[in-house]
Amino acid sequence: MIHLLGAGSxxxxxxxxxxxxxxxxxxxxxxxxxxxxxTKLGGDISxxxxxxxxxxxxxxxxxxxxxxxxxxCVKCHQIKEAVLKHLPLITPQTTLLVIHNGMGVExxxxxxxxxxxxxxxxxxxxxxxxxxxxxxxxVFEHTGTAPIYLSAHNTQVSNxxxxxxxxxxxxxxxxxxxxxxxxxxxxxxxxxxxxxINPMTAILGVSNGDxxxxxxxxxxxxxxxxxxxxxxxxxxxxxxxxTQTIQQALDERRMYRIVQQVCKDTASNASSMLxxxxxxxxxxxxxxxGYIVDAAKKINRTAQQNRVMVNLVKMKRAQNKRMxxxxxxxxxxxxx
Amino acid sequence: MIHLLGAGSxxxxxxxxxxxxxxxxxxxxxxxxxxxxxTKLGGDISxxxxxxxxxxxxxxxxxxxxxxxxxxCVKCHQIKEAVLKHLPLITPQTTLLVIHNGMGVExxxxxxxxxxxxxxxxxxxxxxxxxxxxxxxxVFEHTGTAPIYLSAHNTQVSNxxxxxxxxxxxxxxxxxxxxxxxxxxxxxxxxxxxxxINPMTAILGVSNGDxxxxxxxxxxxxxxxxxxxxxxxxxxxxxxxxTQTIQQALDERRMYRIVQQVCKDTASNASSMLxxxxxxxxxxxxxxxGYIVDAAKKINRTAQQNRVMVNLVKMKRAQNKRMxxxxxxxxxxxxx
Numbered sequence: 001m002i003h004l005l006g007a008g009s010x011x012x013x014x015x016x017x018x019x020x021x022x023x024x025x026x027x028x029x030x031x032x033x034x035x036x037x038x039t040k041l042g043g044d045i046s047x048x049x050x051x052x053x054x055x056x057x058x059x060x061x062x063x064x065x066x067x068x069x070x071x072x073c074v075k076c077h078q079i080k081e082a083v084l085k086h087l088p089l090i091t092p093q094t095t096l097l098v099i100h101n102g103m104g105v106e107x108x109x110x111x112x113x114x115x116x117x118x119x120x121x122x123x124x125x126x127x128x129x130x131x132x133x134x135x136x137x138x139v140f141e142h143t144g145t146a147p148i149y150l151s152a153h154n155t156q157v158s159n160x161x162x163x164x165x166x167x168x169x170x171x172x173x174x175x176x177x178x179x180x181x182x183x184x185x186x187x188x189x190x191x192x193x194x195x196x197i198n199p200m201t202a203i204l205g206v207s208n209g210d211x212x213x214x215x216x217x218x219x220x221x222x223x224x225x226x227x228x229x230x231x232x233x234x235x236x237x238x239x240x241x242x243t244q245t246i247q248q249a250l251d252e253r254r255m256y257r258i259v260q261q262v263c264k265d266t267a268s269n270a271s272s273m274l275x276x277x278x279x280x281x282x283x284x285x286x287x288x289x290g291y292i293v294d295a296a297k298k299i300n301r302t303a304q305q306n307r308v309m310v311n312l313v314k315m316k317r318a319q320n321k322r323m324x325x326x327x328x329x330x331x332x333x334x335x336x
Numbered sequence: 337m338i339h340l341l342g343a344g345s346x347x348x349x350x351x352x353x354x355x356x357x358x359x360x361x362x363x364x365x366x367x368x369x370x371x372x373x374x375t376k377l378g379g380d381i382s383x384x385x386x387x388x389x390x391x392x393x394x395x396x397x398x399x400x401x402x403x404x405x406x407x408x409c410v411k412c413h414q415i416k417e418a419v420l421k422h423l424p425l426i427t428p429q430t431t432l433l434v435i436h437n438g439m440g441v442e443x444x445x446x447x448x449x450x451x452x453x454x455x456x457x458x459x460x461x462x463x464x465x466x467x468x469x470x471x472x473x474x475v476f477e478h479t480g481t482a483p484i485y486l487s488a489h490n491t492q493v494s495n496x497x498x499x500x501x502x503x504x505x506x507x508x509x510x511x512x513x514x515x516x517x518x519x520x521x522x523x524x525x526x527x528x529x530x531x532x533i534n535p536m537t538a539i540l541g542v543s544n545g546d547x548x549x550x551x552x553x554x555x556x557x558x559x560x561x562x563x564x565x566x567x568x569x570x571x572x573x574x575x576x577x578x579t580q581t582i583q584q585a586l587d588e589r590r591m592y593r594i595v596q597q598v599c600k601d602t603a604s605n606a607s608s609m610l611x612x613x614x615x616x617x618x619x620x621x622x623x624x625x626g627y628i629v630d631a632a633k634k635i636n637r638t639a640q641q642n643r644v645m646v647n648l649v650k651m652k653r654a655q656n657k658r659m660x661x662x663x664x665x666x667x668x669x670x671x672x
Contacts, residue, residue, distance in 0.1 A: 308641055319542055
C-alpha cells in the first residue's frame, strides 16, 4: 500500500506513473473539503507528457488507518509539518520517500525520531524533470526527460519495496536508485544551479532565459563562485567521505557553464521561486540559498551574496503579498 | 556672470534662489530645440517652497561666448560629458561648482586638466534637500530644510565670487561653505545612507518608508555595516588627514540609526534611483555602491553586498527598459 502526500505537479506525475505501472496509490489529502472536491470530480488525474495524455483514477483519504509507504512531494518548508501530521502511523517498518528540491530537509526530519531505532526507512528523491499545473483541476503537463533519483544515507534503497515499484514503473518517467555519494553530488550540483537561477529570477521578475540577456552576467558567475566555494569547503569537513567527488563536480567554471546551459535549456520557464514570489507564497529559499548561508557559518565563513539573495527574495515576496492583497494583478505571464 | 547647466529639480531651485538674491543666472541648455521650447514658454521657472511660489525669469543660451562661473547640476554620470562640451571656455579663472550625489566625480573631472595650472577652481556642492519636478513644464517643488554645503580640496572656497553669491542668496535655501574635512564627512555619511536606501528601493520597487516594513530589516543593517566598514578602512589609507572625524561619523550603529531615520522622514518618497530604474534610465549606482566597490578594491577587500547591489540595480533597470519598450506601463505612483 502506497500513500502519496502532495499531489501537485511532481506528486501527480509520480502517482500517474506508478498507476500506469499497475502499482496502486492512494492520495493523502489535506482535509475533508479537498477530499470532497477531488471525489466529486471523479478522482482522475490527467497528465500530458510528450504528446500523450495519461489518465489514472485514485482513491483518496484524509485519515489513513496505517501507512506502509509514504511518498511526500510537498515544498521543503512544508515537509516537516506534513510528516508530523501522520507521525503516529509512521513506524520503523514504514518507507518514507521525500522528493524535494534544495537541501536541509534531512536536518528537519531526523529530530522527529530521536531514537534511530524508531525511525522509518527514509529515502530521498531528486529530479530535474519539468512539470506544471495546467489551468484545469487535476491536469498537469510533464516536460523534459530527467529521471527521478532515489537514495538514502547508509541504506541500500534498491531492496525497499517502494523503490522497487518506482524503478519498475517507468512508462512516463524513469526512477533510478543511486549510491549515496553520487546522489549527494547531484543534489549539490542542483543546489548550486538553483542558488543562482531561482533567486535572481525571483528578484528581477524574469524567466530563466532572460538571465542571459544582461550585460551584468558577471553577477551569475560571482554567485555561482560563492556557492561552489562555500559548499566545497563545507563538504571537506562535514561530508569527508564524499569530498573528492563533490569537489570535482563543484568546480566553479564547470558549474557556471551548467548554470548558463540550464538558463538556455529552460529559457521560457519561470523558476518555482519566481512563481512563488509573484504569487506572494512562501518560497524554498531557506532550503537553497539559506542552506549555503548555514553551511558557511559551520565553517566560519560568510556567504554574503547568498545571504543577500535570501533577504531580497523574502522582501520581494512580502512586497508582492502586500500588493496582491491591495488588488495588484501580476503582469507576468508565468510558465513553470 | 553665472551659467547653470542642468536645470532639473536641484538646478532650478539653485537658479531661482540666486535670482531671488538679485544674482543674474543664465541657463545653459542642451540644444537649440530645448532653447526654443524654453523661450516660447516665456523663460520662467516656478518653484513651490513651503507654501510659497517663487517665479523667476532667465535668459538661456546653448553656446556661450565665455564662462566665468558654471554651476553643474546634472547626474553624476553626465557631469564629465557636460563639462567636456564646454571645456574650451573653462579657464583657470573659471569657478566650476558641481552639485551632486554620490562620490567619484572628482576622479572623473581632474583628468580633464592634466596640468593643475590649467584647472578651474572646482567647488563641490552637497545637499539633502528634496526637490521634484511637478507635472507642468518648468515647475518644481522644494521640500525639506537642508542647506547646500560647498567646499573644495585645498581651497578656501568662501573667497570665490560664486560661493559668496550662493551664501548671500538664501531666501529659499541656505548655502554654507564648509572646511573640506567636514564636507567630506557629510559626503561619506550621505554615501552610506544612499548605498542602502537607493539600491534596496530600486530593486524592490518600494518607497523609502516601505523598507522599514520588512521582517528582513537585517538586510538594511548588514548593508550599512559593509558600507561603513569598507569606507572606514579606505579613508584610513587614502584620506589619512580626515580619518578620525570620518571614522567616528561612520560608526555602523550610528549610521544604521540614521538610515532608519531617513526612511521614516522620507517615508512616502521614491528614491532617485527607484525613479530612474522604473523609467529605464541610467542610475547613479556607479557613484554610490560602485564607489564603495572600488574603494574596497583599493584596500584589497571585496564589497560583496555593494557589488550585488550594483549588478541588481543595473539588471533591474535593463529589464524595466525592455518592458517599457515593449509597452509596459509602470504601476508605481512615483513621488520624488
